[in-house]
Amino acid sequence: MSNTFFGAIADDFTGATDLAAMLSRAGVPVTLRIGLPEGGGDTATAFEVIALKIRTNPVDDAVAEARAAYRWLKAQGARRIFWKYCSTFDSTQRGNIGPVAEALMTEMGLDLTVHCPAFPENGRRVFMGNLFVGDQPLHESPMKDHPLTPMRDANLQRLLGPQVQRQTGAVPYPTVRAGVAAVRDALERLQGHVVLDAVEDADLATLAQAIHDMPLICGGSAIAQPLPALWREAGAMGSPGNTPLPTAGGGQIVLSGSCSAMTRAQVGTYLKVAAGYRLDPLELAKGDALKDARAWLAAQDPAAPKIVFATAEPKSIAAAQEKLGVGRAGALVEDALAQLARDARAMGIGRIVVAGGETSGAVTRALDVDRLRIGPEIAPGVPWCFADGGLALALKSGNFGAESFFTDAFEMLDHGAASSAA
Ligand SMILES: Nc1ncnc2c1ncn2[C@@H]1O[C@H](COP(=O)(O)OP(=O)(O)O)[C@@H](O)[C@H]1O
Ligand SMILES: O=C(O)[C@@H](O)C(=O)COP(=O)(O)O
Secondary structure (H helix, E strand, O other): OOOOOEEEEEOOHHHHHHHHHHHHHOOOOOEEEEOOOOOOHHHOOOEEEEEOOOOOOOHHHHHHHHHHHHHHHHHOOOOEEEEEOOOOOOOOOOOOHHHHHHHHHHHHOOOEEEEEOOEHHHOEEEEOOEEEEOOEEHHHOHHHHOOOOOOOOOEHHHHHHHHOOOOEEEEOHHHHHHOHHHHHHHHHOOOEEEEEOEOOHHHHHHHHHHHOOOOEEEEOOHHHOOHHHHHHHOOOOOOOOOOOOOOOOOOEEEEEOOOOHHHHHHHHHHOOOOEEEEOOHHHHHHOOHHHHHHHHHHOOOOOOOEEEEOOOOHHHHHHHHHHHOHHHHHHHHHHHHHHHHHHHHHOOOOEEEEEOHHHHHHHHHHOOOOEEEEEEEEEOOEEEEEEOOOEEEEEEOOOOOOOOHHHHHHHHHHOOHHHHOO
């Protein structure tokens, strides 16, 4: 058995890099695995994050993949397990947040776990069990129009309830404000899935102190940031070593399949300085559109700023989904962007920014990457990641980053920030 201390299972790829970034901020080197590792005990490190693509899979498939990932982490000796899902609680009515949490509890013989999606730095706050995005309740935020997981309620217990067998409960804000002992006390009296309120980072610090010894924590990435220092203090883990990051190759491209309000703004901003090609799922379904996109890409200068995007307004997404179905519309775009990523690599492009969690999963898999090292953060929760062979990837959650994100990302590499990263 090797020395893994912390093992995370992330339901999508942007979520995995987000969590890895938070742990890196806390000073620990993280190994990010793309998909379930094969064999691998000899390469296991202290902090392992496994990126799966199971956010919108059928429940049974998602549970089976998460269980297999858990068993691999357990075989490496992991003593803390983290089930990483989206800070906007992206899930369908059936799952997969609840069913995976339940399966992990059963595997681990637990009757209590906590759910903490709050990420105040990115505007996700939980108050009295209700999730806010900026100043809007989740179901009034742009998440109500997500192509795959439209969120139509903000109350986390109401969202979780139908997804789980065990009971749900909550630690409300006044208890969190009352401090660590009050939170511990509340948790001792609860069972099942307990939703934790957190409005500011100070609340996350309180919660982390109260829950750092729990074997299973579920939620967004922000609650992970204060944990390594507490584990170190409690003597639960040693000081992991550090190794230098690989360097990034040349050339650049942005591939965007996210349709979030923030990505739409980012694409609009980037098109002012970059060459752009728009993919339309209805055209892709007809057959020739991908060939045209590939020809367009082949004619571009690898070094010049460029973007291929399917990013569209809710009305146009709805029209495509009505004709093709939600799954097919999404898959056509994901497959096309995956093929274009392979083409970009073949042209010698080594710096790729991908917008969208599902999209990132499709692209990263297409590039045959099995491990990523975590570099500097471009924006909160979005680090540059480095694969072997000179490939640098930034996997941007739809909602994250400033409007200038795509330019910010390449400027960061141009200015050599990667070489100074932890
Ligand atoms: N124009 C479009 N019409 C329909 N679906 C689209 C369109 N553009 C992208 N999609 C799909 O929407 C989904 C966006 O999800 P994702 O990549 O996870 O983005 P986010 O990070 O914003 O959630 C993907 O499956 C993508 O293929
Ligand atoms: O927690 C978050 O918000 C992100 O880490 C995340 O999961 C992003 O998912 P997408 O918005 O689908 O990229």
